[in-house]
Amino acid sequence: MSQLSNIIRLSFRDYSHEWRMSGCFIFALSAVLAPMMILFGLKFGIVTSMVDSLVENPTNREIRPIGSGRYSEQWIEDFRNRKDIEFIIPKTRALAATIQLKSDTATRILSSELLATAENDPLLAGMQRFPDDYYQIILSQSAAKKLKVEQGDRIDASLARQFHGKRERVHLTVNVIDIASISVTSRNVAFVNLDLLVATEQFKDGREVPDLGWDGDSGSSASRVFPSFRLYARSINDVGGIVADLEKQGVRVKANVAEIETVQSIDQNLSVIFWIIACVGAAGFAFSLGASLWANVDRKGKDLSVLRLIGFRSSVIVLFPVLQSCYTAILGWLLAVLVYLGFEQLINRFLAPRLNLDQSLCYLLTEHFFWALGLTVVTAIVAAILGGLRASGIEPSDGLRDM
Amino acid sequence: MVTRYFQLPSIYCLNSVTVVYDLKNVVKERLVDGVGFRLQVPSIEIKAQENIALVGHSGCGKSTLLDMLALILHPDKSDHFDIDPVDGKSQQVDKLWHHHRQSRLSQIRKQHIGYVLQNGGLLPYLTVRENIELPRRLLKLADDDSINSIAKVLGIHRQLDKLPGLLSAGERQRAAFARALSHRPSILLADEPTAALDPITTRKIMAVVMELIKGLKITLITASHDWAHVYKMDLRVLKQEAEPVENGRIYQSTFHD
Structure with missing residues (x-):
């Protein structure tokens, strides 16, 4: 020492x-x-x-299908279980996925695009709460601004259809549980639970929605098929593989593959x-x-x-x-x-x-x-x-x- | 005066009949400038408190013998190479070398031997005081006044806080003696310690050193090529004889009384 x-x-x-x-x-x-x-x-x-x-930026991990397809609930579920996929949720027809929103503080009625969301949605990363029933909604910044609403406000959501030659409109009071940041989207979007998106399409197609008390024709019990989906790979390194798999199944998709490469x-x-x-x-x-x-x-x-x-x-x-x-x-x-x-x-x-x-x-x-x-x-x-x-x-x- | 300032512990006060070094048929061979050199020591017995001078011309093996006595150079052959720096605790140096007991050799060297080199060998990055106290620090000896005392005796007490580079040749040699003696060894080896000094300075330094080692009862072994100086100091002289052997391939040097 x-x-x-x-x-x-x-x-x-x-x-x-x-x-x-x-x-x-x-x-x-x-x-x-x-x-x-x-x-x-x-x-x-x-x-x-x-x-x-x-x-x-989740949009770089998003893989968007081109045009309409037919994707069963089982097909969506299978993809959801893949390790290289972080998030997948079905989309309904674009025309059926709109809703009119009206608040007490704004005079205008805002026609807004509906997008289904759920927990772990990369597009809404950082959100504390996600809509878990028909009555909860997350608004995009643009929609919230136009409706002059804040988190916690209650607004009226309505849908209209022509049913057996008659014009019908149904109303639903929904709670704004959060407002997405401007970086998520600049469009007027309402993020809702998948059930509300499906109910909207059913109503517009003239079918009944018993849960919400909306009348219409009885629907078939066959498994539901969706025309599109919103899909995010777990990392940018997974994008190429998922795109290749989808294309093998005949699904034409679009992704930022070139930029990533x-x-x-x-x-x-x-x-x-x-x-x-x-x-x-x-x-x-x-x-x-x-x-x-x-x-x-x-x-x-x-x-x-x-x-x-x-x-x-x-x-x-x-x-x-x-x-x-x-x-x-x-x-x-x-x-x-x-x-x-x-x-x-x-x-x-x-x-x-x-x-x-x-x-x-x-x-x-x-x-x-x-x-x-x-x-x-x-x-x-x-x-x-x-x-x-x-x-x-x-x-x-x-x-x-x-x- | 010397002993008053620099008392040797009683354990190191060897009986004057104790044999400090006992060498028989010690041989060391080296290659110098392509020519074989063999140093041969048939028999040397050095008693405690003896003052020995190894005398011979340059290159005859004085330093080689001193290095072997300092345990920093191993002999190639020997019948007997014992050192007994502390009365009754003889160590077989050749066996220690043979069994690679380097730490034991270091220990003996550290504790019992002081070595003065021709040009001092002071560490240039330490002050004179730090150079002198280094052997004491290694032995964890108490930080008493002995450094100041020995420096005063050797006349370098005003230079203690200077770096060696700022000292004269004479002062450096005095500091080297002070370092060699600071831990109170029982053996002092000196390799032509005054070779670079003028005769007056040599006389002054050696007078003080001789008084010190006498007071401290130290065994002195010094190498010198200056016969006149050695005889004046009243030292026992080990002379060197050299001759070419084995058809001149080897230059053999022998030390004897």
């Missing part, structure tokens, strides 16, 4: 005594590390931001380029640090021999260059972080606005800095151990005679 604490003290004293040489080592290390951090910051900033925005290709290519540069840089760093430590041990052979002569054990002497190498690694990393942060600010403040990007072009997470530190220290220690073993292998007698 005495030897260990003494060698830590001595290695630091020597390191600070030779501050010019130590400074050169620190600058040399940061000169290799800082560009690698900037490169990684750019790679992470540009590509990750693009990927994140793609992932975060472009970002994925950029990500892969930049990753390859980054890792090639990083590996070459890391190898260069390890060799240069190893070579300089090797030379340093030669230079310090005399002092290390004196330490052994005084009574330090060989195993402790190994620590001398290893510790000095750690000091270089930590201080070099610190300098590289400062250089990186300077360039990060420069790039994000001056370059990003010119490219009309509202996201950071270059950034690293806190854990990336610690990864860089860990890798630098480990590389430095491995290189230094070789020097340290050489130091401990020098016969003190030879070292002293070289004085």
